[in-house]
Amino acid sequence: MTTSSAEKRVVVEATPAALATRVADRFLTRVRARTRNGRIAHIALTGGSMGGAVLRAASEHPRAAEIDWSLVHFWWGDERFVPRDDVDRNSLQSRQALLDHIPVPQENVHEVAGPDTGLTLDESAAAYAADLARFGTDEHPWPSFAVCFLGVGPDGHIASLFPDREEVTVTDAAVLAVRNSPKPPPERVTLTRPVLNSSKRVWLVMTGADKASALGLALAGASYSSVPAAGAKGRKRTVFFVDEAAASEVSVDLIDQAY
Template identity: 90%
Template sequence: MSSQTPSAEKRVVVEPTPAALAASVAERFLTRVRARTRNGRIAHIALTGGSMGGAVLRATAEHPRSASIDWSLVHFWWGDERFVPRDDPDRNSLQSRQALLDHIPVPPENVHEVAGPDTGLTLDESAAAYAAELARFGTDEHAWPSFAVCFLGVGPDGHIASLFPDRDEVTVTDAAALPVRDSPKPPPERVTLTRPVLNSSKRVWLVMTGADKASALGLALAGASYTSVPAAGAKGRKRTVFFVDEAAAAEVSPDLIDPAY
């Protein structure tokens, strides 16, 4: 029987500032995409919103190596989306387009946005449509693609995507995408991927900065209950990495920090 603890399977990479963290993650992201696509393979990527999600994508767009990527081989998805019109500032996809997607030669059909209310779909129909779109790229194992990299932000409450603590969505395993109503964080209506989809990713990269995230990070590394701290249950098949700044790492034991990764 393995003696590994849950925290031993997770790496923590610390950079001094949010800007340094964004640059470091962008560098690693381009390395992974290049490795995945250099032999003509498709790379599916799940993006996140928030200030750090946008900062990483801006750093990616500005990096000289971005021009060497064959972006026609890359498909972009989102771990969750706010159910608001396509050009609403609250949209994760709008933030991603402004930060990166509008600046690289990625084919429009490779960008898989969640339908908003301006499409005429209801919230439930939007979630069903996103699950159907995921299924178009499903594998032998799952009705969804396996993401080469799945970016996740982490809230101070430990939520990931729109999987919030102690809510029904966090325990669902028989669907790929779910409608979320009465979200504890505005806007109230959202569409989220479920835990099985997130955790079938090859690499889950959780990016978090600020002292207000230190408690959530500590609980996630300590193996807290997934239902009460969803970030604790995020796990990639090959790698699970918490990319954090020094402020967020304030409560992390030094032996959990991986200086070499």
């Protein structure tokens, strides 16, 4: 397949396990390349079964020992507003899968504050925006992620940006408090589209036949307000890493196995 860097790419593996291994390998290669000359790498993580599977595969990969993790900062595209050790927390899953197994400084792990910190939902969102701003660029009051992982729901949602809700259209804020989420738990904190799309690479990882329709719509250029995944776009690369079940509706000419 011949494609420009601006186009969306689709990489397919037979099973979720094979996909997790493929993405983990690619992730560690990218982080090593980014940090090799002492540069900082900001990474946005996601939750869900595949988010955890990729990080577990990364923690078990021999190349993980080759990376200077002191140069890597971890963030989350969204978080459930529950206590730090609640099983619903994306950050808990990430810690158990990878972060507790690598020598990353605690100050490099930027978790969203939960209700156990004494902050309200709105205060938590504001605190996360302030933390992002500490690493802002000349262009934006937030870092540009070297890799931004996103899960995709069957409804096409990414992070906690759900279809046909006001949060998906907000462009004048970095972080939003989400209430009455259509997917429990109801209270969440999410990055906005401008932050996600300022990432160098956006990697959407999705598996299962129930994701096939959302993937097809995202690739077809559906309205991002109705299918938020359609509006996800990295500045250098936008890659959908999917298993065969999710790829059932993808045209062969959109698949780029070389990436």
